[in-house]
Amino acid sequence: MEQAEKGKQRLAVLFGGQSTEHEVSLRSSINVINAVDRQKFDLTLIGVDKRGRWTLCNEADYLLYPDDPARIKLSPSTRYLAVVPGQNAAQLIDISSGKALPAVDVAFSVLHGAAGEDGSVQGLLRVLGIPFVGPDVLGSAVCMDKDMTKRVLRDAGLPVTPSVTLHRADSAAVDFDAIAGQLGLPLFIKPASQGSSVGVSKVLDAAGFRQALDVAFTFDHKVLVETAINGREIETAVLGNDSPAVSVCGEILANDEFYAYDTKYLNDGQAGLVIPAQLERAVSDELRLIAQAAFRVLGCAVMARVDFFLTQDREIIINEVNTIPGFTSISMYPKLWEASGLDYPRLVDKLITLALDRARDAADIKTDR
Incomplete structure (x- = not known):
């Protein structure tokens, strides 16, 4: 070369x-x-x-x-x-x-x-x-682990899906009735540190619960059991360092039970992306402000996608934060920025520029006495 x-x-x-x-x-x-x-x-x-x-x-x-x-x-x-x-x-x-x-x-x-x-x-x-490009070590690690993400967001007073965290060593003693009583039914079970809906199951009863745990624990040693939120799936794209910008909001309309891996990447036409999402201005503004706050409190930089549920009662709940969002031809992150006036080539250029800017800022930090 x-x-x-x-x-x-x-x-x-x-x-x-x-x-x-x-x-x-x-x-x-x-x-x-x-x-x-x-x-x-x-x-x-x-x-x-x-x-x-x-x-x-x-x-x-x-x-x-x-x-x-x-x-x-x-x-x-x-x-x-x-x-x-x-x-x-x-x-x-x-x-x-x-x-x-x-x-x-x-x-x-x-x-x-x-x-x-x-x-x-x-x-x-x-x-x-x-x-x-992307968040540094801490922000990346925290956002990858959905349990840790929720802990940091809750501590900052930001809304997250109610959940229970389970570890593989304790899984045999898990009481389904107690968890269902706490979180309600249906439930979602997911590996703590996976993306693209890998290992995620929707649970309606005790038999499905045990089967879903077995699936999730094949992908991680820690699993989240979450309340199934009946709401719209809204996503935002965040771009920046100290003063991050937030894109217009987009909505996912999935024809499957939930927005699963095959729906996202293999089954063309199975999910619709509505960009911009049809939202009242006040709701859109609130979503974007919460996305910006989550980005900052989690230690993110350069880019992240922040995903929400929006209930019929206009309750906003953070679902997860993705620090290396998809850049496929059907991925939401670049599509949201395109709808916000930043096309694919300019977005990639901006991301690289932000990475170099952050490195220059980091060089000012003293590493010796």
């Missing part, structure tokens, strides 16, 4: 990963890569395979079946990468040649889910001295 052209910066795009959202990440990468301004940036493409190995990819052929959501996968590669910690020009080494890759100025990770969105890769990029 050649050095970046004079006047350009080098952008690393990370995609794939070890999580259940590997294929979603691959689809997101296509749109991000296509939207990058090649007059400003040269690219280093890093595909993370399902074993967690970083591979160096060529843009022309890094994906197999890129147009088929059910079969999309990373092209096989043996160009594995090693990393060199510290403020060092040799951040990434091509193991096959032993040579250093060109220094990366900024990274755009679309590694959705565990081992990508949970603070682990963010910590590694910090150690490598590479600025990156």
Whole structure:
């Protein structure tokens, strides 16, 4: 690989990963890569395979079946990468040649889910001295764990779905009647640290409850049991650092029991996105203010998507906060910003600019006495 052209910066795009959202990440990468301004940036493409190995990819052929959501996968590669910690020009080494890759100025990770969105890769990029798009280590970790998200939001006085947290070690002793009495029926059961509705079940009775727990505990050691909120599903996109902006609101109209993985990514036409959502101005303004407050209190930066329930009584409840939202062709985050006047290429450019701005601000923090 050649050095970046004079006047350009080098952008690393990370995609794939070890999580259940590997294929979603691959689809997101296509749109991000296509939207990058090649007059400003040269690219280093890093595909993370399902074993967690970083591979160096060529843009022309890094994906197999890129147009088929059910079969999309990373092209096989043996160009594995090693990393060199510290403020060092040799951040990434091509193991096959032993040579250093060109220094990366900024990274755009679309590694959705565990081992990508949970603070682990963010910590590694910090150690490598590479600025990156998205929240820092703490904000990423807190938002990935839905239990911790709720705890922080509740402490700040922000509205969240009522829930009970269960751990695998205690699951055998769980009393369904007690939980149903506390939270009502139906219930939703979900892994604490998964995304894209993976492992989520709707529960109506004791038999379904035990089966749903078994499913959820295959994806995480900690599970949330939540009250099923009868309300509209509203989403907002947040963009910024110290003074974050919030997009128009969008609404999800899912034809399935809930907005499940297949509905989101595989079954075309099964979910409708209404952008902007048909809301009274006062309700829309309140949703956007709460989204901004949640973004700040959770330690987010650069970007996040904040999802809500809106009940018939106009009660606003935060459902979850996603720090690496989807960037597929049907994903809500870029669509919300497009409806707010920021098209895909300008959105990607703005996200990269915000990442570099945050890194410059962080450089002012003293690290010695």
